[in-house]
Amino acid sequence: MKAVVYEAYGDPTVLTVSEVQKPAIQDNEVLIHVKASGINPVDTYFRKGIRQVESFPHIPHFDLAGEVVEVGNDVKNIQVGDRVWATNAKGASAEFVAVTSNLVFPLPKKLTFEDGAAIAMPYMTAYLSLFNRGQLKEGETVLIFGGAGAVGHAAIQLAKHAGAYVITTASNEDKAAIAKGAGADEVIVYTVEDLVKRVKDRTKEAGVSLILDMSFSENMERDLEMIKLGGRIITIGSPVNNTPPLMWRQLNMKHASLIGVLLFTAPLEELVSAGHFISKGFDSGVFTSHIGKVFSYEDAALAHESLEKKEYDGRIILDHTK
Structure with missing residues (x-):
């Protein structure tokens, strides 16, 4: 072959x-x-x-x-x-x-078969991040970095379906339109707006309950400013620096959780449950x-x-x- x-x-x-x-x-x-x-x-x-x-x-x-x-x-x-x-x-x-x-x-x-290959890792990663690791609840506010990317786009749809309020980021207006099309409630174009200030203003200084971060080393300081007391930060990726120094004091001050996720090592039962949920969602037309x-x-x-x-x-x- x-x-x-x-x-x-x-x-x-x-x-x-x-x-x-x-x-x-x-x-x-x-x-x-x-x-x-x-x-x-x-x-x-x-x-x-x-x-x-x-x-x-x-x-x-x-x-x-x-x-x-x-x-x-x-x-x-x-x-x-x-x-x-x-x-x-x-x-x-x-x-x-x-x-x-x-x-x-x-x-x-x-x-199509192209659709099938496209949904696999992004939807699985987003599902595990939001629900198995992040324990997202209806009515919570979640910040999803990179709403025009594959994982971010999937996470927006899954979070909205679960009844969350979704804030996401984009680098330009074209990407912002993609994220809006996925269902995001708010899109912050971080190249022209102050991300931390916008999130704090939107949440009346309380911060968001859950953050899905695609590049943790670059965003750690801002994450710890934007997370609410007792919130959860899911570190999906850190491509720029795989071993960033931990801001331990800031993490403790926020009484926050820093949580890893990796599809390759996720428990089998979580993968099986997530996969069938995703298939059913696409079959009913909920996700794209x-x-x-x-x-x-x-x-x-x-x-x-x-x-x-x-x-x-x-x-x-x-x-x-x-």
Whole structure:
């Protein structure tokens, strides 16, 4: 079968399309014929060697959508021919991928395979951040950084569906319009407005109950100014500095919680519950995907380059049918 691979760490040019061995499934797995796969920022970290891969040649990516072509002997809830999506699916940029069956979720008929690949990691991350880690309650105010990004866009929709008041950020008016379209109650264009002042004014100096932060090292000081007493800060990412010094005194003064989230290490039962909730929400038309650009499978290197240059808002998708 064909797969996007790389045999050494490096820039996007290390990505090539090669012939590799088709996987054999275990009794608890299904084999998916991949129709589309999604690229996440973390995929570029692995490619560059910031995070290590197990071996070379390495097949990248974790998000996919496709059609089930084989099921293991112990699989009862999935059938050959089912349209599905999955995340935490190692080697998602291959033609066929074996995935544990309880981490495979139904793709509603109204969604394309590109949609399925687009919703995977962003919606899962947003769900875990808001509900499993953040314990968001109806009526609370949440600040979501980066409302035009993939995770932020998903988090806005999930938080609004749960009855929260949603404030989000954007760097310009075009991105603000995307965030508004997702359902945000307020969008703060932080390049022209004072984010902390605006949040404090809006909350009568009390601060917000919950913050979802995509770049913690850059925002930590502001987070601790904007969080209310007893609030929760979810550190989804910190790409600029993975080991920022902790502002311990400010954290304690706010009686606040600093909470990590990582899809790769989340408990299985949380992933299963989140996945089925997301599928049902899309099936009923409550949620929408956020695709920035679809590339041909052969153009994986160009897709990685575009992601790193932040050329598009929303998910970068590889179409495996082209």
